[in-house]
Structures are given as structure tokens and as C-alpha cells.
Amino acid sequence: MDQSICPRFEKAISIMNKRWTTLIIYQLLEGSQRFCEIESSIGVSGRVLSERLKDLEKEGIVKRSVYDETPVRIEYSLTSKGESLKPALDQIQSWAENWIETSE
Amino acid sequence: MDQSICPRFEKAISIMNKRWTTLIIYQLLEGSQRFCEIESSIGVSGRVLSERLKDLEKEGIVKRSVYDETPVRIEYSLTSKGESLKPALDQIQSWAENWIETSE
DNA sequence: GTAATCAACTTACTTTATGTAAGCAAGTAT
DNA sequence: ATACTTGCTTACATAAAGTAAGTTGATTAC
Numbered sequence: 649m650d651q652s653i654c655p656r657f658e659k660a661i662s663i664m665n666k667r668w669t670t671l672i673i674y675q676l677l678e679g680s681q682r683f684c685e686i687e688s689s690i691g692v693s694g695r696v697l698s699e700r701l702k703d704l705e706k707e708g709i710v711k712r713s714v715y716d717e718t719p720v721r722i723e724y725s726l727t728s729k730g731e732s733l734k735p736a737l738d739q740i741q742s743w744a745e746n747w748i749e750t751s752e
Numbered sequence: 753m754d755q756s757i758c759p760r761f762e763k764a765i766s767i768m769n770k771r772w773t774t775l776i777i778y779q780l781l782e783g784s785q786r787f788c789e790i791e792s793s794i795g796v797s798g799r800v801l802s803e804r805l806k807d808l809e810k811e812g813i814v815k816r817s818v819y820d821e822t823p824v825r826i827e828y829s830l831t832s833k834g835e836s837l838k839p840a841l842d843q844i845q846s847w848a849e850n851w852i853e854t855s856e
Numbered sequence: 857g858t859a860a861t862c863a864a865c866t867t868a869c870t871t872t873a874t875g876t877a878a879g880c881a882a883g884t885a886t
Numbered sequence: 887a888t889a890c891t892t893g894c895t896t897a898c899a900t901a902a903a904g905t906a907a908g909t910t911g912a913t914t915a916c
Contacts, residue, residue, distance in 0.1 A: 653775065653794060660848035661774050667903070670765050671757065683864050690757060693904055698865060719912050722864070729851050736847055739840035744764035747833050787893050797875060802894060823883050826893065
């Protein structure tokens with residue numbers, strides 16, 4: 649390990665590399681969503697989703713908002729740090745459109 | 753799971769999401785490299801590196817070249833499919849530069 | 857008013873992925 | 887002959903993710 653790689657890049661990758669993280673962010677780029685909406689739209693298990701949302705909150709990428717209605721409503725949305733990942737995800741998307749075959 | 757996400761994007765993410773994959777590609781963007789160079793530059797274990805390189809070869813992202821010298825030299829490089837991930841990685845890098853703190 | 861249902865989780869347990877370390881074949885260096 | 891290097895593979899241990907059931911508080915259905 650001679651650590652020649654930019655530590656900020658490595659940190660970014662270590663966040664995005666965790667399974668589901670990128671899809672969660674991608675989904676939240678559409679607007680704020682509730683737990684079960686994210687769960688069903690990307691097919692992640694509740695166990696892991698709960699874990700990831702906490703991680704992403706800690707990283708300042710996702711914000712958890714509690715609306716004190718009855719019943720209480722909880723929504724997850726991106727912070728500006730999270731929103732600013734859009735260009736990166738857009739690039740991945742356009743790469744996918746150019747290079748990934750549909751039939752698999 | 754109602755599968756509303758673009759399947760190409762999902763495929764792309766499933767490739768990049770595997771641990772070390774993105775760092776391996778990032779490293780190969782510098783030019784072709786040998787097994788042990790990649791291993792020591794990013795700190796991945798040989799076991800996983802071997803696995804990843806095979807996956808990436810299957811996906812057509814990495815090319816394995818055997819130079820029949822003595823001793824034989826084996827180099828890994830990016831195909832054009834692999835090279836074209838550069839803009840995406842560049843975007844991640846610039847996000848990291850703007851939003852990731854060094855002191856952690 | 858009791859049963860069933862939903863949201864947002866958590867807990868317990870199983871399976872898969874990754875890490876660690878050692879081993880191996882072919883060659884080189886001393 | 888012995889030790890060392892590259893490019894791996896194998897066996898085993900630990901960590902992460904999947905599955906399914908359970909929890910709390912409130913809502914609706916009958």
C-alpha cells in the first residue's frame with residue numbers, strides 16, 4: 649500500500665462503493681422520498697436501507713425530516729452535498745447508455 | 753421491487769459498486785499496469801484483485817496482455833469502454849475535491 | 857372493539873463477499 | 887542450492903448483506 653491515490657477521491661469512492669448507496673442517491677435526485685418508497689423502488693432490504701440512510705446522514709449527503717402530523721411522516725432528501733453528486737451520476741448514466749447492452 | 757430504474761444504469765452501478773473496481777479503473781487510467789503494481793498502489797489483496805480483473809475483462813472494460821518475454825510480462829489496460837469511464841471518474845474526483853474534508 | 861394494515865424501523869439468523877495468509881509454478885539472482 | 891519475484895490460487899476467518907419475523911404507534915375495516 650503506497651497510498652498514491654488522492655485521499656479525498658478514496659473517501660468519495662468508499663462512500664459510493666457501498667452497495668445501494670448510489671442507487672439511493674440517484675433515487676433521491678428525483679425529490680424527497682419516504683422510507684418505503686425508496687425500499688420498493690430500488691429493491692433494497694429495509695435492514696440495509698436503514699443502515700445506509702444513517703451513513704449518508706452522517707456524511708451530510710442525506711437529510712431526514714420528520715413532519716409531525718398524525719401519523720408522523722418521515723422524508724429523506726438530499727442536502728446540497730448530495731445534490732452536487734448529480735453531474736457524476738449523470739456521467740455514469742450516459743456511459744451506461746453508450747456502453748451497456750440491454751439484453752442481459 | 754417495482755424496477756423503475758433504468759436497467760443500463762443499474763448494470764453500470766452493479767459493476768462499479770463492487771469493492772475496488774472503481775479504484776482499479778482509476779489506476780489504469782494512468783496507463784497499463786502489472787498485477788503487483790495495481791495491488792500495491794491501491795492496497796487490494798491479490799485474491800480480490802484477481803477476481804475483479806477477471807470480472808472487468810468479462811465486461812470488456814479491462815484488457816489482459818501477455819508479453820511473451822522471459823520472464824513473461826502481463827499487463828492490464830483499459831479498453832475503449834474502460835477509458836470512456838474517465839469523465840465519470842473525473843466528476844467524482846471534482847465532487848470529492850469540493851465536498852470531502854481532508855482531516856478524517 | 858378486535859383484527860388486520862401500514863410506516864419505519866430493529867433483531868436474529870443465513871448466505872455471500874472480502875480479508876488474511878499460505879502455497880505454487882516458472883523464472884532470476886547470488 | 888537457496889532465496890526471491892511475479893501472477894496467481896486455495897483454504898480458512900471475518901465482515902457485510904439478504905431474509906424473515908417482530909416491534910411500536912397509529913388507522914382502517916368489519
